[in-house]
Amino acid sequence: MVSSPALSVRSAHIVLDGHVVAENLSLEFPGGRTTCLLGRSGVGKTSLLRHLAGLLPGTAPAGPVAYMAQRDLLLPWLSVLDNVRLGHRLRGDAAARHAAGPRARALLAEVGLGHHLDALPQTLSGGMRQRAALARTLCEDRQIVLMDEPFGHLDAVTRFDLQDLAARLLRGRTVVMVTHDPLEALRLGHEIRILSGTPFVPGPVIAPSGAVPRDPADPELLALQARLIGELRTGG
Amino acid sequence: MSARFIAPVLMGIFMLVLWEGLVRAMAIPPYILPGPILVAKTLVSDWGTLWPALVVTLTITLQALLAAVLVGGALALLFSLSRWIELSLFPYAIILQVTPIVAIAPLIIAWVDDVDVSLLICAWLVAFFPILSNTVLGLRSVDRNLLDLFELYGASRWRTLLELRLPAALPYFLGGLRISGGLALIGAVVAEFVAGSGGRASGLAYRILESGYQLKIPRMFAALVLISAAGIAIYLLLSLISHLLLRRWHESALGEER
Ligand SMILES: Nc1ncnc2c1ncn2[C@@H]1O[C@H](COP(=O)(O)OP(=O)(O)O)[C@@H](O)[C@H]1O
Ligand SMILES: [Mg+2]
Numbered sequence: 001m002v003s004s005p006a007l008s009v010r011s012a013h014i015v016l017d018g019h020v021v022a023e024n025l026s027l028e029f030p031g032g033r034t035t036c037l038l039g040r041s042g043v044g045k046t047s048l049l050r051h052l053a054g055l056l057p058g059t060a061p062a063g064p065v066a067y068m069a070q071r072d073l074l075l076p077w078l079s080v081l082d083n084v085r086l087g088h089r090l091r092g093d094a095a096a097r098h099a100a101g102p103r104a105r106a107l108l109a110e111v112g113l114g115h116h117l118d119a120l121p122q123t124l125s126g127g128m129r130q131r132a133a134l135a136r137t138l139c140e141d142r143q144i145v146l147m148d149e150p151f152g153h154l155d156a157v158t159r160f161d162l163q164d165l166a167a168r169l170l171r172g173r174t175v176v177m178v179t180h181d182p183l184e185a186l187r188l189g190h191e192i193r194i195l196s197g198t199p200f201v202p203g204p205v206i207a208p209s210g211a212v213p214r215d216p217a218d219p220e221l222l223a224l225q226a227r228l229i230g231e232l233r234t235g236g
Numbered sequence: 237m238s239a240r241f242i243a244p245v246l247m248g249i250f251m252l253v254l255w256e257g258l259v260r261a262m263a264i265p266p267y268i269l270p271g272p273i274l275v276a277k278t279l280v281s282d283w284g285t286l287w288p289a290l291v292v293t294l295t296i297t298l299q300a301l302l303a304a305v306l307v308g309g310a311l312a313l314l315f316s317l318s319r320w321i322e323l324s325l326f327p328y329a330i331i332l333q334v335t336p337i338v339a340i341a342p343l344i345i346a347w348v349d350d351v352d353v354s355l356l357i358c359a360w361l362v363a364f365f366p367i368l369s370n371t372v373l374g375l376r377s378v379d380r381n382l383l384d385l386f387e388l389y390g391a392s393r394w395r396t397l398l399e400l401r402l403p404a405a406l407p408y409f410l411g412g413l414r415i416s417g418g419l420a421l422i423g424a425v426v427a428e429f430v431a432g433s434g435g436r437a438s439g440l441a442y443r444i445l446e447s448g449y450q451l452k453i454p455r456m457f458a459a460l461v462l463i464s465a466a467g468i469a470i471y472l473l474l475s476l477i478s479h480l481l482l483r484r485w486h487e488s489a490l491g492e493e494r
Contacts, residue, residue: 055387
């Protein structure tokens with residue numbers, strides 16, 4: 001596998017309609033690792049991801065990225081399978097699209113939607129839709145993956161399983177994952193940054209030991225979780 | 237189905253009975269107000285004149301609706317592609333829409349030699365705007381986040397139009413189509429009225445005028461009933477088409493429970 005590139009933000013200004021989200025922001029996201037961004041809602045996590053994806057005016061993506069938005073953004077008129085293959089479908093390359101079929105099916109099976117390939121999105125629950133969106137993001141097979149609260153709508157057990165799945169499938173890629181759940185960040189992140197303030201400033205790198213996905217019963221993790229929650233409360 | 241269907245039918249029967257009863261009780265002469273039974277009888281006895289008239293009016297209506305779909309849809313696409321074209325043309329579309337058709341119809345009928353074509357133009361003028369404005373709205377209200385997603389996926393402008401903008405605009409377009417269907421009929425009837433005896437003397441509106449002159453009031457009512465029935469049929473047909481196209485995915489066509 002080609003080694004995944006690092007991502008960096010240098011002296012960026014993120015301004016939305018006059019609202020300054022970040023000023024003179026510099027951040028490094030190491031290549032091939034997962035960085036989790038924690039922060040209260042409204043701090044600017046989504047804006048930072050959109051900046052990285054090149055979706056804000058005056059920005060360009062660092063390369064081909066897979067982006068999983070906060071909302072599932074499934075097309076209501078396409079089946080689950082076609083939604084997962086959407087990228088290939090849109091690039092209009094018949095061969096690639098054909099090749100994407102088995103991959104999309106396998107991914108859907110792994111996220112537990114193997115029996116819903118032909119279902120339309122609105123027949124699925126919120127959690128199932130989010131799983132379909134996750135499968136779509138992973139189906140893109142990009143070296144850079146940006147995810148905005150990817151497990152937000154899942155029940156605790158499913159969330160746990162999918163965190164394991166994501167950790168496995170995202171291994172070796174450069175991942176920036178936004179979450180509001182400290183434990184999730186601790187399970188999946190090689191590095192964790194807390195964003196706080198208006199305009200936000202990133203806190204120092206927190207790098208728990210051990211390989212991901214980490215065991216949530218690990219006392220070190222639980223101690224770190226208490227620390228993160230404390231920092232989130234005072235930092236907001 | 238049940239209450240939605242039964243309630244208006246019961247109401248209709250009640251009104252018809254009341255009408256017939258009043259006409260009889262007060263001995264209203266048929267040239268003032270014919271009762272529903274007489275109207276129904278006239279509908280049958282004059283079917284030979286009324287049916288061809290209905291066909292003429294419906295033909296104009298459907299042609300006008302088709303033209304409205306083609307021109308309204310094409311203009312909407314053009315507007316969505318170029319802000320400049322939209323800015324320069326949309327105000328004129330609005331002016332055409334707000335100018336009463338009865339005011340322009342005599343001009344159009346005078347300018348265009350072929351009466352059928354002039355009637356068609358009048359009906360089209362009334363019908364095309366809802367399709368245009370609804371489709372423009374639909375093409376423009378595509379979720380920004382979906383557009384971003386398509387951009388990230390490297391979709392070309394053409395692909396985005398085909399795979400995102402058009403399907404997303406379809407419910408809006410169909411909503412406009414349903415309104416336009418009724419308007420096309422109204423436009424056709426109004427134009428026939430204006431054309432009057434100068435026209436080809438064949439549509440339902442002309443039959444109404446003619447019956448008025450000849451004091452054949454029951455026939456006038458029968459023609460009115462046909463126009464209403466045609467309007468309802470058009471609406472139901474377009475609703476059915478809309479339902480068939482959207483039933484799989486659009487909120488408007490889905491059942492209430494999930
Ligand atoms: N289009 C916009 N115009 C002005 N302010 C915005 C806009 N979008 C978001 N914001 C503001 O920017 C801040 C950051 O938003 P966002 O990045 O979505 O936060 P988060 O994802 O961390 O919850 C919020 O305070 C929000 O009110
Ligand atoms: Mg957000």
